[in-house]
Amino acid sequence: MIPTVDLRSPDAAAVDEALQKAGFLLVAGHGVDPGLRASLRAEARRFFALPVATKERYAARIGGRGWLAPGVESNGNADVFGDRADGSVASSLAEAIEFPPDLKESFAIGPATPTGDPSIDAVWFPPNVWPSEVPELRTAAERYLAAMTAVSRDLLELCAAALGLPRDTLTALAEHPTWTFNINRYPPLTEVGEPLPGQFRIGPHTDFGTVTVLDREPGAGGLQVDIDGGGWVDAPYDPDAFTVNIGDLLAHWTGLRWRSGRHRVLPPQALAPHEELVSLVFFFELDHDALVTPLAPPVGRRADLAPVVSAPFLRERLDAISV
Numbered sequence: 001m002i003p004t005v006d007l008r009s010p011d012a013a014a015v016d017e018a019l020q021k022a023g024f025l026l027v028a029g030h031g032v033d034p035g036l037r038a039s040l041r042a043e044a045r046r047f048f049a050l051p052v053a054t055k056e057r058y059a060a061r062i063g064g065r066g067w068l069a070p071g072v073e074s075n076g077n078a079d080v081f082g083d084r085a086d087g088s089v090a091s092s093l094a095e096a097i098e099f100p101p102d103l104k105e106s107f108a109i110g111p112a113t114p115t116g117d118p119s120i121d122a123v124w125f126p127p128n129v130w131p132s133e134v135p136e137l138r139t140a141a142e143r144y145l146a147a148m149t150a151v152s153r154d155l156l157e158l159c160a161a162a163l164g165l166p167r168d169t170l171t172a173l174a175e176h177p178t179w180t181f182n183i184n185r186y187p188p189l190t191e192v193g194e195p196l197p198g199q200f201r202i203g204p205h206t207d208f209g210t211v212t213v214l215d216r217e218p219g220a221g222g223l224q225v226d227i228d229g230g231g232w233v234d235a236p237y238d239p240d241a242f243t244v245n246i247g248d249l250l251a252h253w254t255g256l257r258w259r260s261g262r263h264r265v266l267p268p269q270a271l272a273p274h275e276e277l278v279s280l281v282f283f284f285e286l287d288h289d290a291l292v293t294p295l296a297p298p299v300g301r302r303a304d305l306a307p308v309v310s311a312p313f314l315r316e317r318l319d320a321i322s323v
Helices: 012-021 034-048 052-058 075-081 118-124 136-162 248-253 310-321
Strands: 004-006 024-028 066-068 105-109 177-186 202-205 211-215 223-227 231-234 242-246 263-265 277-287
Touching: 004 012, 012 024, 012 136, 034 105, 034 136, 034 177, 034 277, 052 066, 075 202, 075 310, 105 136, 118 310, 136 177, 136 211, 136 242, 136 277, 177 310, 248 310, 277 310
Parallel strands: 004 024
Antiparallel strands: 024 242, 066 105, 105 177, 177 277, 202 263, 211 242, 211 277, 223 231, 223 263
16 A cells, blocks of 8 residues: 655656555665664764753744754644645634644754745744754764755655656755754653553644655554555555655645645554654755645646645644644
8 A cells, every 4th residue: 555666766656546545655766875864863862862951952943943842742733734625724723633742852954045035034944953962963964964855856756757747847846945854752651651642652644745754763652654445554664765755735736636644653652661763754845935736637636726835835734733
């Protein structure tokens, strides 16, 4: 149901089918050095091990740059936006179930490519915050992010080709893209205690942008994917492949042909009370002012979806997950 696609020789038909059913792929042949992934994860663990008082010096809000403390984010509260049958954004945030905060902490990084417009840069291109206690984190992250940007562009080209369109159809809208990179730490049960009812490491949700490129660690309290017609299943894992899903913006562009990949990360499990996982999550978007016009039938599923501008489309969703 979730195939492995090799970027060196991708099967376009398999991509199209998987993104219709689940919005997820495993992606091999990406060329990213596994040693780089391991070194970044090790430096991130060094940062997360710092005292809370030290990490608070780098604290940020959702959408900002720096440390996102436990309790500031609830992804399940944005689930109202994802995969709506009528194709609308949302009639009201009141439709969302109130989920408890996610059981995680994060470190967020963004593009260091400001536009020069203070009103835009303050929201989409704020300066990154680098902890002086772990200077190696910046070095490893910047190398990794250069690789992620290249992989994301390859994926957007693959998406366009899978729909029989020119390969640069989407990358033409990403000449000065916004993106966010979150390093997520999922603490063990021995640290957070018994989860509240309905509490997850990350609550059920869809991502907001185009493609998400995930390097993850498997575990008992790990990633699950909502499969069309199959419900929640454990996500397949390949240590050499990235887990890739599409977000709301890309699903909207396809006229809801493709499904924004709905997923969740289970709470820490009693059978693995000491399990701590660290995920590297790269959320790629488009230019902040990109106008995304949904594909009409027969490629798209809907003929009545309105064009959207990337920045306000994303901002509404980011506001929804803030606690």
